[in-house]
Amino acid sequence: MVKSYRxxxxxxxxxxxxxxxxxxxQAKKCHEGWQADLDTLCIPSSSNLEFHNKSSSNNNDQTAGEGLGEQPATDISVLDIDWNADAPHFAEPPAPDETPVLEEHGPEWSCELFEVNGDIVNESSTPWTETVELWCRNPVECIRDLIGNPEFKQYMKYAPYRLYMNEDGTKYWWWDVQPVYLTVGNIDKKICQCPSARATVLVGYLPVTKLECFMKKQRSNIGYQLFYQCxxxxxxxxxxxxxxxxxxxxADGWVHRVYPILTAYVADFxxxxxxxxxxxxxxxxxxxxxxxxxxVEILRQQAEGLKPKAFVSxxxxxVNPFWAHLPHTNIFQCFTLDIHCQLHKGIFKDHFISWxxxxxxxxxxxxxRRFKSMTKHPTLRHxxxxxxxxxxxxxxxxxNMEKVFLGVIAGAVDKCVHTKKAWSAIHENKKIFIELHICEAFNIPKFHSLIHYISTICTHGTLDSYNTKSPEHLHIDFAKSGNxxxxxxxxxxxxxxxxxxxxxxIFLRWAKGEGILDVQDEDASEAQVRGTGRGYSVAKTPGYGYVPIDTLVxxxxxxxxxxxxxxxxxxxxxxxxxxxxPFGVFKHLSVTLPQIPQVSDLVNLRDVIRTTLAEPAQDRKKAVPAQFDTVLAFEKAGLSAFSDPSNPLKVAQVCVIFQLPxxxxxxxxxxxxxxxxxxLKTYIxxxxxxxxxRSFQNRYRQISIISINQIARSCHLIPKFECSLLESADTYYLNPDLCLHDFVLLRYMDPNSI
Known part of the structure; x- marks a missing residue:
């Protein structure tokens, strides 16, 4: 009998x-009736807190205790409510047989067994067999569950779905199976990248077996075919x-005909x-x-013994590929590039740093020495x-290494190396490493993959949507929950x-009109704030109190x-x-940044600027050095100065932020x-x-007192490493790699256009 909801x-x-x-x-009269009855359904705030505490404890207790396998599966569905909390709407708690049980759940799991007959015979002259398990859920139901989630309504577009797959080992027992993840391409990428939003779901566990029932030379090919069958x-x-x-x-409330098509497959090489x-x-x-x-046709001819030349060339x-009959799918166009494994870990860590x-x-x-003496910034790891x-x-x-690496190696090698053009153009300069006899050739798959970045971005969008970082977060969470x-x-x-x-x-948040949990931009240093236009914020009370002029000096x-x-x-x-x-002196200043649509769709971003004194060591607490951040600012005041070509942005170091008495x-x-x-005139x-x-006038440093409205944003300077300290160095580089906003602003836009 098919269940229905009335x-x-x-x-x-x-x-x-x-x-x-x-x-x-959507139905007006029904919605009004439901809204009138909602008060009798609302759970008091403390009970809601207890629900979250219980769900959290159920997440954490599985490893410490005997595990969920020895408890009734319905225990987690019965939620304790503190009936004496915050003036409940019920006169007394319901009887045990009236306790509500949550009926809605995700797609159910099933186990499919595969029996593999080996080519090694046992003592009775029969082939050894091995049985492996494929645990899976209906992918169509997983898509239905995601695409119908009302929390994703404002983040939903209409596009094909994506299939994630990852096999990176973390040395947990968990890796006797290989997880397959799925998400829907309709959902905004910043939601998919947030593990707590649950926009990426586990759809199956593929078996990983040693296939000891086969001779060693056959195990590899049989393992490939088993993967395709699963x-x-x-x-x-x-x-x-x-x-x-x-x-x-x-999620928009309407019934749509959905065509789930495989369009992106995330995996390592x-x-x-x-x-x-x-x-x-x-x-x-x-x-x-x-x-x-x-x-597929070439593989079919090879299987029939025709031995086509294209098979070898x-x-x-x-093998028999699993994607042969997937509709509207060209698997070779589905592959994406993983910036986490291929760029950050592969090219940068494994090759560029060592070379x-x-x-x-x-x-x-x-x-x-250069990394130790690098100038500090609140968003940069030192x-x-x-x-x-x-x-x-x-x-x-x-x-964090990549943000300063170009400035670190500048001037560190022989002069002849720097006669080459554009360090940033990797393929034009990679022969430098061959000339220095550091490596013999560049027949490396990770380097070859660089030629596919432009075409992949054009077909699939920016690659931060396709790295394996999000599935790895889920690996860790699920692995720690097992017994x-x-x-x-x-x-x-x-x-x-x-x-x-x-x-x-989800139902509780939907009933109370709450949206999805806050999702922040990938750059943790820039938080979303309300409002539009330029602005600033300081503490209500000066952090250093009211300071005499002698202390300022x-x-x-x-x-x-x-x-x-x-x-x-x-x-x-x-x-x-x-x-x-005395003057009121502040420790921090936050300025509101304008939107750069090429980087983020957040309306406004907040940038923190520090002017803090050194703190001596005390007991176990280590000494903290002073921090006086550098900024991009305008010399002239007034709103018209921001569009005045004769008033360009200049770099300045902030020594004091104060309020006039x-x-x-x-x-x-x-x-x-x-x-x-x-x-900003000399470009390298x-x-x-x-x-x-440093700017000087008559052999004295150029100094001004300006309104904080003239400060556009913070910036980061890299010393030219003939000297190692910011105060003693003579020349610096303005770092464009601090964050994506600085990269776009300083490399591809006019800095004075912000």
């Missing part, structure tokens, strides 16, 4: 709970769904070769102009021990129960504070009282004591950076 206000029935919800959201079984339902379509209730049925000496993406049907494997270090005269000692002692390389380490005993079955049971809790959590390094303060007061027709009046008259904004650098093409230095 609207009690109009009597209509719906095949799913999502359809019923969509009806209640994947074909897993995606079987997509064949008809992609051809004729499936009606689904989507070896797995791409496995899926493409080619040897690892070939490039799977170079087949993109060859149709899947053509490759194209380096194919004699560049070997090219430096003093080797790792000089590179470490390697105070260098990089040669980094024991665990993660994505965060790669990215390591019959773990595949137990994991499927655990996730099925966890789906029930997640669906109920001696501790903050503002030696000429009085001179430039009087100059500022005269320019703005403000009174000059006695000099014994009432004795000095009224000024709308706090002020900043800054030391200027030379204009080989580095893609502006070269600047």
């Amino acid at each position: 609207c009690k206000y109009c009597g209509h029935t719906f095949p799913s709970m999502q359809g019923q919800r969509s009806h209640l959201a 994947m074909e079984s897993l995606l079987e339902l997509l064949k008809s769904a992609g051809s004729v379509g499936v009606e689904m209730t989507c 070896s797995e791409q070769c496995l899926v493409a049925c080619c040897l690892e000496s070939q490039c799977p993406q170079c087949y993109e102009h060859t149709t899947s049907a053509r490759i 194209q380096g194919l494997r004699p 560049s270090t070997e090219a430096v005269d003093s080797g790792s000692d000089e590179v470490d 390697f105070n021990k260098g990089i040669s002692l980094v024991s665990q390389w993660m994505g965060n380490e790669y990215k 390591k005993r019959d773990y595949t079955a137990q994991m499927a049971t655990w996730m099925a129960c966890h789906d029930v809790v997640q669906h109920y959590d 001696n501790k903050f390094g503002a030696a000429d504070f009085l001179w430039y303060l009087e100059e500022f007061l005269l320019a703005h027709s403000l009174p000059i009282p006695p000099h014994n009046v 009432p004795e000095y008259g009224h000024f709308d904004t706090p002020l900043a004591y800054v030391e200027w650098y030379t204009p 093409p080989s580095l893609g950076m502006y070269q600047i230095g």
Whole structure:
């Protein structure tokens, strides 16, 4: 019997709970009736907190205790409610047999057995057999569950779906199976990249077996074919769904005919070769102009013993591909490039760092010295021990090294190396490493893959949507939740129960009108804020209190504070009282950045600028050095200055952020004591950076007191490493690689256009 869901206000029935919800959201009279009854359904706030605490404890207790496998599966569905909390709407708790059980859950798990007959015979002269398990869920139902999630309504577009697959080992017991992940291409990429949003779901576990029932020389080919058989079984339902379509209730409340089509396959190089049925000496993406049907025909002829020449020339494997009958799919155009494994870990960490270090005269000692002496920025990790002692390389380490690496190696090798054009053009300069006898050739798949980046971005969009970072987060979460005993079955049971809790959590937020959990931009240094246009924010109370002028001169390094303060007061027709009046001094300033649509769709971003004094060591607490950040600012004040070509952006170091006392008259904004650098005129093409230095007037540093409205954003300077300290160096490079916004602004836009 097919279960249906009935609207009690109009009597209509719906095949799913999502359809019923969509009806209640759109039918006016039914929605009004539902809204009137909602008060009797609302759970008090403390009970809601208890629900989240219980769901969290169920997530964490599986490893510590005996595991979910020894508990009734329905236990997690019965949620305890504190009936005495916050004046409940119920006179008394319901009887145990009336306790509501959550009915909605995700797609169910099933186990399919594959029996493999080996070529090794046992003592009774019969072949050894091995049985492997394929745990899977209906991918069409997974898509239905994702595309109908009302939380994704404002993030939903209409496009094909993506299939994620990852096999990176983390040395957990979990890797006796290979997970397959699925997400929907309709959902915005910033939601898919957030593990807590649950926009990427696990659709199956592929078996990973040693196939000891076969001779060693056969195990590899049999393993390939077993992989294809399991994947074909897993995606079987997509064949008809992609051809004729499936009606689904989507997040916008309407029923659409959906055609789930495989359009993107995320995997490392070896797995791409496995899926493409080619040897690892070939490039799977170079087949993109060859149709899947053509490759399938070559494989069919080889299987029939015809031995086509194309089979050898194209380096194919004699297998039966799972994608042969997937509708509207050219598997070779589905492969994407993984910036996490191929760029950050592969090209940068495995090759460029070691090669560049070997090219430096003093080797790792000089590179470490430069990393140690690198200037600091609130969004940049400082390697105070260098990089040669980094024991665990993660994505965060790669990215922070890359932000300053070009400035670190500048000037570190022989002059002849720098006569080459454009360090940033890798293929034009890679022969430098051959000339220095660091490597013999560049027949490396990760380097070859660079030629596919432009075409992949054009067909699939920016590659941050396709790296394996998000599935790896899910690997860790799921692996820690198991009890390591019959773990595949137990994991499927655990996730099925966890789906029930997640669906109920979604329902609670939907009923209360709450949206999806906050999703932040990938760059953690830039948080979304409300409002539009330029702006700033400082603490309500000055962080250093009210400081006398002597302290500003001696501790903050503002030696000429009085001179430039009087100059500022005269320019703005403000009174000059006695000099014994203290000033309110702030530790931080946040400026609101304008939107750069090429980077992010967030309306406004916040950038933090620090002016903090050094803190001495105390007990176990280490000493903290002073931080006086550099910024991009305008010398002239007034809104018209931002569009005045005679008032370009200049780099300045902020020494003090302060508020004028009432004795000095009224000024709308706090002020900043800054030391200027030379204009952005000297551009170094080989580095893609502006070269600047301290600005002097009559042999004295150029200093001003400006309104903080004249500060556009923070910036990062890399010393030219003949000197190692910011204060003693003569020349600096303005770092365009600090974040994506700086990269676009300083390399591809006019810095004065912000």
